[in-house]
Amino acid sequence: MKKILMMINNMNGGGAEKLLLQFIHFLHQYTNYEIHLLLTYNTGIYLKNIPDYVYKQAVFPEKTPVNEQKIKNEAYSISRNIIFNIYDCAIAFLEGSATKLLAYADIPDNIKYAWVHIDLDKRHYTATLYKNIQEEIECYHRFNKIAVVSKGVYDAFLKVFGFAFISKLQILYNPINVNDIRKKAKAYNILYSKFTICSIGRLMSQKGFDRLIPAVAQLKSMEYDFNLIILGNGVRKDELSALIKKHKLESNVFLYGFIENPYPYLAASDLYICSSRTEGYCLAICEAIALGKPVISTQCTGVSEIFELCNCGDIFPNNTEGIIMGIKKCLDDHAYLCSLKTASELGRFKFNYEKNFFAMLQFLNIEI
Numbered sequence: 001m002k003k004i005l006m007m008i009n010n011m012n013g014g015g016a017e018k019l020l021l022q023f024i025h026f027l028h029q030y031t032n033y034e035i036h037l038l039l040t041y042n043t044g045i046y047l048k049n050i051p052d053y054v055y056k057q058a059v060f061p062e063k064t065p066v067n068e069q070k071i072k073n074e075a076y077s078i079s080r081n082i083i084f085n086i087y088d089c090a091i092a093f094l095e096g097s098a099t100k101l102l103a104y105a106d107i108p109d110n111i112k113y114a115w116v117h118i119d120l121d122k123r124h125y126t127a128t129l130y131k132n133i134q135e136e137i138e139c140y141h142r143f144n145k146i147a148v149v150s151k152g153v154y155d156a157f158l159k160v161f162g163f164a165f166i167s168k169l170q171i172l173y174n175p176i177n178v179n180d181i182r183k184k185a186k187a188y189n190i191l192y193s194k195f196t197i198c199s200i201g202r203l204m205s206q207k208g209f210d211r212l213i214p215a216v217a218q219l220k221s222m223e224y225d226f227n228l229i230i231l232g233n234g235v236r237k238d239e240l241s242a243l244i245k246k247h248k249l250e251s252n253v254f255l256y257g258f259i260e261n262p263y264p265y266l267a268a269s270d271l272y273i274c275s276s277r278t279e280g281y282c283l284a285i286c287e288a289i290a291l292g293k294p295v296i297s298t299q300c301t302g303v304s305e306i307f308e309l310c311n312c313g314d315i316f317p318n319n320t321e322g323i324i325m326g327i328k329k330c331l332d333d334h335a336y337l338c339s340l341k342t343a344s345e346l347g348r349f350k351f352n353y354e355k356n357f358f359a360m361l362q363f364l365n366i367e368i
Contacts, residue, residue: 004033004366005083005090005107007098010063011044013233013258014202015283016094016117019174021049023093026175026357028053030368038083040071040097045233045258057082059101071097072129079104087111089364092143096126103139113364114143119301121156122278123206137161140168147172147363149281152301170363173305174281175356178290178348185263185291195226197327198269198293200262200284201276203234203255208275208298208323210236210243215275215323217247224331226252231265233258267291271330271337275323276300285313290348294340296326310347314340 004027011017027033028051035054042058050056059082060067070078083090083105090107092099092114099114120126130136140146140161146168148154154171201207209230216228230240230253237255244253259265266272272288274297281302288295289310297303298318307313314329316322330337361368 001032001034002088003036003086005036005038005087005102006093007038007040007091007102008093009097010039010041011046011050012202013045015174015281016115017044017046018283020093021046022175022177023357023360024051024054027361027366030361031366033088033366036087038098038101040101041067045260068129071100072131075100076104080106083107089113089366091115091364095120097129099126100129100136100139103142109142110144112143114140114146116146116148116153116157117280119153119156119278119280120161121159122301124160133160140165143168145170145363147360149174150302150305152305153280156301172360172363173309173356174283174286175353175360176283176286176290176351177353178351179353181263181287181290184261185267187261188264190264190268192227192268192270195271195331196269197226197228197271197273198231198266198288199228199273199275200231200266200287201274202232203230203236203240205236206277206279207232207234208277209240211320212273212275212323213240213243213249213253214247215320215327216253217249218320218324219327219331220247220249220252222328224328226270226327226331228253229256229265229269230254231256231259231262263287263291266293269293271296271327271340273323273327274298274300274303277318279303282306286351289313289344290351292341292345292348294330294337295344296330296340298322310344310350312340312343312347 037054037056039058041063042061079101085107090112092102095116272293272295274282274285279300279302295313299315316326
């Protein structure tokens with residue numbers, strides 16, 4: 001039986017981890033590959049969702065400054081001691097530690113594949129794991145091909161690492177399972193007492209919630225009456241809670257934490273907003289479209305590609321003023337809000353779940 005190795009940094013509740021689990025199920029359904037999963041850190045809300053048929057192991061039990069430094073300075077020896085040449089295909093499913101460790105693995109380069117989910121020009125968070133930019137470039141050269149999740153991520157990658165990678169890069173849009181999302185949205189009922197805006201994402205600077213909350217405060221001072229719910233966990237939870245308290249928004253803004261099935265909350269909302277500073281290909285926006293929700297977003301990587309594909313949504317400047325402008329337009333103009341909703345209801349039919357997954361298999365040279 002052929003073996004495939006998939007590597008990712010952890011199983012936190014983000015879009016890449018969710019996509020990985022979907023890809024594992026798809027592989028199991030359509031191929032006979034023995035699936036191995038190697039985590040850099042044995043942490044994350046999605047650990048319990050890893051199927052029993054997957055052979056899982058981890059490099060470290062958890063993320064610590066010491067372990068981060070080991071990856072930066074000892075990646076070669078770590079990789080050679082834990083990753084062995086027994087696979088027919090090996091994938092680093094997320095930029096960062098998984099990519100660096102697989103790059104140094106004693107596995108032929110022609111079966112190694114990397115995935116990049118973020119605009120590394122605007123948010124080059126992986127740089128701290130490498131001794132310098134040249135080492136990161138050399139690591140990416142050790143891969144046969146590199147998948148990027150949007151044209152914006154493609155352009156950013158070439159800007160950061162150079163045009164020598166053009167022949168290696170391929171744009172692969174994230175598969176969106178509309179039917180599954182709509183089915184899960186009916187799992188339980190959620191009722192809101194007033195106009196409710198929903199946003200989903202990890203509580204980190206990238207997602208821009210520290211701008212969204214003051215935007216709500218300013219709109220409240222203009223006599224607008226609505227609620228905001230934010231679904232997700234993260235390192236900025238205490239900071240965001242303090243921001244809510246500072247602006248006296250305890251009755252208007254709610255941090256609900258990570259919810260494994262967020263779709264009933266999203267389906268019951270009146271508007272979805274992405275307030276991110278940067279993205280790659282925002283999975284939550286796609287999920288909102290799948291549920292026929294009106295969607296607005298800040299101008300960030302991948303968003304325009306989603307909206308152009310689905311012929312829906314609207315984009316506003318990537319700052320607090322832009323967020324205020326977008327929400328205010330939706331609250332002021334009911335016809336505009338309805339047009340966004342109608343566009344999403346039609347746009348969801350543009351997603352082709354199986355086609356995108358089969359494109360991933362073709363990219364990886366995996367036969368069914």
